[in-house]
Amino acid sequence: MAEPTRARSVLASVLPALALVLAVLLLLVPLRLFQGYVPTPLLPFIVIFLYALYDPDALPAPVIFAAGLLQDLLYGGPLGVWPSVYLLSLYLVTGQRTYFLGRARDVVWLGFGVVLLVAMLLLWAEMSILSGGWLPLWPAVYQFVITGALYPVGAYLFFYLRARQGVREEWQV
Amino acid sequence: MDMVGQTRRDGLSRREAPRYGTIFLLAVSFFMVVFSLYGAQASVFEKARESVIDTFEPVLTVVGAPVRWTQRRVGDVQDYFRLAAENERLRQENAELRSWMHEALNLREQLAYYETILDTKLPEPAAYVDARVIGENGGPYQQALILSAGGGDGVRNGSAVIDESGLLGHVVTTGAKASRVLLVTDFNARTPVYIEGFGAEALLAGRSTGRPVIEFFAERPQDAIPPGARVVTSGAGGLLPRGIPVGQVAGTSGGTITVDLYADTRSSDLVRIVDYAFPQDVDEDSGAAEQRTSLDG
Incomplete structure (x- = not known):
């Protein structure tokens, strides 16, 4: 009976990283929401935020760095942009973790919005510098709104899957 | 007070691990961004990009398959509901295209005639x-x-x-x-x-x-x-x-x-x-001969 338990624990330990890679890949799949007028939500950001807040050891910084780098390479853009955006978000979330844990869901959602806003501003600034001119801000704002709107669904799925795994949340202990 | 969870948060703050690893990797990322300013198209980066899209090509195809299937089904349903309007639009477009087709055929004939009398050398079609x-x-x-x-x-x-x-x-x-x-x-x-x-x-x-x-x-x-x-x-x-x-x-x-x-x-x-290949193979000999002829003439 030891083998299934071990396999299960191995699966549980790699699941967050797999979820993050899948989120990066989904960002590349041509979803074309509302005939392409609505951008794909930043799914990796939701995964990073939730794990950074509720289970930071499950998704360590090197894994997030690697996922960001993979996204840069798949996008064909300059290297370092997405790792910096994701790692800054990780830094901000882990820094405010003690404040957010145990708070009402709406407060956490608001915190998600603030961190996402900072991340999108960093993305806009980096891309503007790399392009040699100020880029329009509204594509980032648009993606901010869509990602923010999808956060509750992501959070619901996150807690549902963790409950199925039998994980007891640290802040509920 | 339990709802506020202050006691739990105090306990958690004592258990926070140092974040030096995050800071270090963040610094590495910013360094890469600065480096990208000057060497974004460096061959080593290009090789990495080529390898990554080759590696993930089957993965993207598989991950995207259900999405494409759903989009096709949604498209079919939408087409069904706007069948009449779409038919009308296509009929109009067809009539318009027919008149353009006749004009294009006439022009093609004229063009072929001019190309023959001018002995035009055309590039290879793409x-x-x-x-x-x-x-x-x-x-x-x-x-x-x-x-x-x-x-x-x-x-x-x-x-x-x-x-x-x-x-x-x-x-x-x-x-x-x-x-x-x-x-x-x-x-x-x-x-x-x-x-x-x-x-x-x-x-x-x-x-x-x-x-x-x-x-x-x-x-x-x-x-x-x-x-x-x-x-x-x-x-x-x-x-x-x-x-x-x-x-x-x-x-x-x-x-x-x-x-x-x-x-x-x-x-x-x-x-x-x-x-498409830009025509680059210029026949040097024939060019020089033509130049000589025009100079002699």
């Missing part, structure tokens, strides 16, 4: 490689597509990519089985174009929005360019063939001319890569 869009950038600022055809299928860097209506962009990364296309709407895209009827050569510059703008690198034409003027590739630089339809002038605002693209950059699924 060949096409068909490909499916298996990925697209979901980020707000990089507008690119990943295609299911690569170097092994005859795709080369710089090749134009078109859909059934017009130019979409050009290939910037070519792996063995997949390639990446920079769309004309990307901020870094610059496409040499020609505005028909005005003799104006210009660059089409992406603005990270649906409508790119015209940048003149020579003198701006004296006449105002009205909305509706047709914009096609100029062929300058030799990467793209001349005459690929790009779009039409949408309007001028504050001296900036915006262009409505013919191609649908938001929902293209099947595309064609134009395999």
Whole structure:
């Protein structure tokens, strides 16, 4: 009976990283929401935020760095942009973790919005510098709104899957 | 007080691990961004990009399959509901196209006659490689597509990519089985174009929005360019063939001319890569002989 338990624990330990890679890949799949007028939500950001807040050891910084780098390479853009955006978000979330844990869901959602806003501003600034001119801000704002709107669904799925795994949340202990 | 959870948070704050690893990797990321300013197109990065899109080509195909299936079904249902309107539109379009077809056939005949009497040397016609869009950038600022055809299928860097209506962009990364296309709407895209009827050569510059703008690198034409003027590739630089339809002038605002693209950059699924080689093999001997003849004459 030891083998299934071990396999299960191995699966549980790699699941967050797999979820993050899948989120990066989904960002590349041509979803074309509302005939392409609505951008794909930043799914990796939701995964990073939730794990950074509720289970930071499950998704360590090197894994997030690697996922960001993979996204840069798949996008064909300059290297370092997405790792910096994701790692800054990780830094901000882990820094405010003690404040957010145990708070009402709406407060956490608001915190998600603030961190996402900072991340999108960093993305806009980096891309503007790399392009040699100020880029329009509204594509980032648009993606901010869509990602923010999808956060509750992501959070619901996150807690549902963790409950199925039998994980007891640290802040509920 | 339990709802506020202050006691638990106090306990957690004591258990916070130092975040030196995050800071170090963040510094590495910023260093990479600065390095990208000067060496974004370094060959080692290009090799890495090619390897990654080749490696993930089957993964993207598999992950995207259910999405494509769903989109097709949704499309079928939508088509069913607008069948009558679509039929009417197609009938009108068909009638219009028939008149254009007769005009095109007449012009083709005339052109063939002129080419015969002028003994015109025409370049080899371009060949096409068909490909499916298996990925697209979901980020707000990089507008690119990943295609299911690569170097092994005859795709080369710089090749134009078109859909059934017009130019979409050009290939910037070519792996063995997949390639990446920079769309004309990307901020870094610059496409040499020609505005028909005005003799104006210009660059089409992406603005990270649906409508790119015209940048003149020579003198701006004296006449105002009205909305509706047709914009096609100029062929300058030799990467793209001349005459690929790009779009039409949408309007001028504050001296900036915006262009409505013919191609649908938001929902293209099947595309064609134009395999075009700029005619470079000049027959030196015949050229010199002609020059001698004209000098003697």
